[in-house]
Amino acid sequence: MAKILIVDDEPHLRLLYETELRRAGYETMTASNAEQGLEYVETMHPDLVILDIRMAGMDGIEALQRILDMDNTLPVILNTAYSSYRENYLTWSADAYITKSSDTTELLVKVKELLDAKMVES
Amino acid sequence: MTKLRPTEEVADLARRGLAACRVPQLIVDEQWTVVLVSEGACRLFGRSREQMEGTALESLVSSLDVFAGCGHRTCPPEGCFRQLDLKLRNATTAVELHCERFRDAAGHPFLNLVLYDAGELATRDAMRTARISKLGLLNQVSEALYGAQLSLPQVLESVLIAMTAGQGLRFNRAFLLLVDERTRTLRGEIAIGPSSREEADRIWRDLADQPTDLYEMMTSYDLSLKETDVAVNNIVRNLKVDLAEDDHVLIQAMHSRRVLHVSEKDSGPGLDAVRHWLGVGRFAVAPLATRRGSIGVLIADNAISGLEITELDLEFLQLFANQSANAIESSRLTEELARKVLDLRKAQQKQKEDQQTLLRMERLSVMGETSAIVAHELRNPLVAIGGFARTLLRNLTEDDPNRQFAQIITEEVGRLERIIHDLLDFIRPQKMMRRNLPPDQIVQEIARKMHLTLEHASVALDLDLKAGDVEVNCHPGEIQQVLQNLTLNAIQAQPDGGRIRISSRVLEGGVLIQVADRGPGLAKDVAEKMFSPFFTTKTAGSGLGLTICVQIIRAHGGVLRGENLPEGGACFSFILPRPKPEGENGE
Known part of the structure; x- marks a missing residue:
């Protein structure tokens, strides 16, 4: 079963994504800030990361670079309330960019797509 | 009276001057003997100088009576002026006489008689x-x-x-x-x-x-x-x-x-x-x-x-x-x-309008920044509320009375999210990443994307695309958004179903795209206000849709026009520019 790491500083959103992903059949783990997220990537080897951008402390863009430095085959989805980060080229190395919505369909579709692709590669 | 004491030379000069004068003039002494005559006098009397000088005035005129009152004692010091008929030879000539008294160096009295020809004077008067x-x-x-x-x-x-x-x-x-x-x-x-x-x-x-x-x-x-x-x-x-x-x-x-x-x-x-x-x-x-x-x-x-x-x-x-x-x-x-004043007035008016526009834009800009912050802050809690409402909805059985409430929360959050989406799109600075591509492709893409929405609303979409392979220079994502907004408006203008026609036609400077519906058309007050932010006639939506379209088309150097068709329905049209020649194609 694929392990998904959710990095978001909003506890309610972490809970929402956890609920939705588990219902879809994934194993989840959550981190409330970027530093903790990086630690989990290193120690718990998730199959995919869902990363918020605007967080207290290290932001998602920096976290993205660090994750890719560690493992550039790890799929990362940037999930943010700010659609304007899409213009920032530093976000372009992420595998997907999703604007947060109460309808999680897009997120779930993207997660599945990326994991399927990863499976084919490996 | 001033006594004249001229030198011989001056006296001689005066004599010669008088003699040459064309005005008839005679100088007579106390005994009315002619002492000196002018050229004019010779002509008037028809005699030579020799014939006249030294003779009695009486012999020259029929009677001295005509000079009555011009005597050596009676003539006033300032001279006198009178009209008289002078009988000369066989004819009578009307003259004007000017008489003046003076004395010579020895104190002898003389009269200067100047005779103006009245006929000549009349001509001069007429001239005057x-x-x-x-x-x-x-x-x-x-x-x-x-x-x-x-x-x-x-x-x-x-x-x-x-x-x-x-x-x-x-x-x-x-x-x-x-x-x-x-x-x-x-x-x-x-x-x-x-x-x-x-x-x-x-x-x-x-x-x-x-x-x-x-x-x-x-x-x-x-x-x-x-x-x-x-x-x-x-x-x-x-x-x-x-x-x-x-x-x-x-x-x-x-x-x-x-x-x-x-x-x-x-x-x-x-x-x-x-x-x-x-x-x-x-x-x-x-x-x-x-x-x-x-x-x-x-x-x-x-x-x-x-x-x-x-x-x-x-x-x-x-x-x-x-x-x-x-x-x-x-x-x-x-x-x-007057023209310059008018020009100046126009310029002033324009300046005033520009100022107002600037102020409005500034207000909009401040409002935009504030809105962006608020909108982003609202997004996270909304995602949580709406997300869990969906979870709830899924977990409730079909006959659960709370299901309806969860449904309402889901829908209302969806509405709020759409407003935020529209708002953030509206205030986001447009970054132009333009490409050259056939506009028909964008239209077809939109038709594909909106297929389900159109079907759901029972609206048929007719495509009349004549641009073919002709390319335009545009931001495809933005033009897609314009077409999507216009199509959504057209769907909502026909709540009981209908038809939408999207057409493209090549013009000299670009490609004309038109989106027409068969709805009730634009009401007059709507037509005036529809392009201003937050104006909407819809019950759903934020009213930012058309304003975004206007901004996007304007950024492409065009104008978005909305008009009513003679056969009924509204039609929105805009022109996308043809690609610039190689080398000019910049951001």
């Missing part, structure tokens, strides 16, 4: 009267030209009326030529005058019913209403001389600042051409000179009556031309001033 009358006329002209606030064409007409009117300068025909700075020519402007004797008679008869006061005539007589003057105006329109032709008679006359009288005998460059134009040999040309330079000429002739143009005519033509030139110049300056 004519001058005064013409000066009065000039005054009237001046009042009309300056006082009546005439427009430039009216001034030009008035000048010509004054030149030809019976109460005016009495020329038969008058032509006005002005310098055209644009073409650097002296060009015929307007003319007045009959083309034939018959027409002249008719006009003069008509004029008997016209106002007799020149001022009234100049300010009320409308040349344009008359069918006369056609021939002369045809002549004047053909009058055109290049300003560079320095030696041309008209150009010379214009720069000479003096009125020019041309007779049949004269010759010179361009003269024959002017004679040919006018159809006469004799005419007068007066320069229209102002302080700023020559602005044209007036040409006058007596083509119909054949009357000689007199010195007096020329003298007044000159004065009149000066006045006309200043009136024309002043009228031109006034008009120019």
Whole structure:
């Protein structure tokens, strides 16, 4: 079963994504800030990361670079309330960019797509 | 009385001066013996100097009675003036006598008798009267030209009326030529005058019913209403001389600042051409000179009556031309001033509008920044609320009474999220990443994307795409958004289903895209306001849709137009620009 790491500083959103992903059949783990997220990537080897951008402390863009430095085959989805980060080229190395919505369909579709692709590669 | 003590030389000079004088003049002594006569006196009396000097005055005139009252004692010190009939030989001549007393160095009394020929004086008086009358006329002209606030064409007409009117300068025909700075020519402007004797008679008869006061005539007589003057105006329109032709008679006359009288005998460059134009040999040309330079000429002739143009005519033509030139110049300056004032007002108005626009934009910008912060802050809690409402909805059974409430939360959060999405899109600075691509492709993409939405709303989509492979330079994502917004509007304008037609057509500068529906069309107040932010007639949506479209199309250098179709329904259209030639294609 694929392990998904959710990095978001909003506890309610972490809970929402956890609920939705588990219902879809994934194993989840959550981190409330970027530093903790990086630690989990290193120690718990998730199959995919869902990363918020605007967080207290290290932001998602920096976290993205660090994750890719560690493992550039790890799929990362940037999930943010700010659609304007899409213009920032530093976000372009992420595998997907999703604007947060109460309808999680897009997120779930993207997660599945990326994991399927990863499976084919490996 | 001053006693004269001249030197011999001076006395001799005075004697010779008097002798040569053309005015009849006699000096007589106390015994009325003629001492000295002038040349004029010899002529008047028909005798030689020798015959007259030394003889008694009585022998020259039939009776000395005519001089009664001019005696050596009776004449007043300042002299006297009287009219008398002088019987000379067989004829009687009316003269005016001026008598003056004086004494010579030795104290002997003398009388100086000056006799003016009354006939000659009458001619001179007539001249003076004519001058005064013409000066009065000039005054009237001046009042009309300056006082009546005439427009430039009216001034030009008035000048010509004054030149030809019976109460005016009495020329038969008058032509006005002005310098055209644009073409650097002296060009015929307007003319007045009959083309034939018959027409002249008719006009003069008509004029008997016209106002007799020149001022009234100049300010009320409308040349344009008359069918006369056609021939002369045809002549004047053909009058055109290049300003560079320095030696041309008209150009010379214009720069000479003096009125020019041309007779049949004269010759010179361009003269024959002017004679040919006018159809006469004799005419007068007066320069229209102002302080700023020559602005044209007036040409006058007596083509119909054949009357000689007199010195007096020329003298007044000159004065009149000066006045006309200043009136024309002043009228031109006034008009120019009025134009400038208007331009200035327009510029001020524009500046005011620009300022208001700027203020509005500034307000919008501040509002936009604030909105962006608020919108982002709202997004996270909304995602949580809406997300869990969906979870709840899924977990509740079909017959659970709370299901409806969860449904409402889901829908309302969805609505709020759409508002935030629209708002953030609206205030996000547009980053232009343009590409060259066929617009038909974008339309087809939208048709594919909106397929389900259209089906759900029972709206059929007709595509009439004629752009083919023709490419435009645009931001595909933004144009997709425009088409999507317009299509959504069109769907909502037809709540009970209908048709939407998206068409494309190649124009010279780009490709025209139109989205038309068969809804009720745009109401007038809607048409005016629909492009302003937050205006909406829909019950769902934020009202930012059309404003975003307007902004996007404007950023593409076009205009989004909304109009009602004659067959019913609304139609939105915009033009996408063709790609710029290689090398100019920048961000």
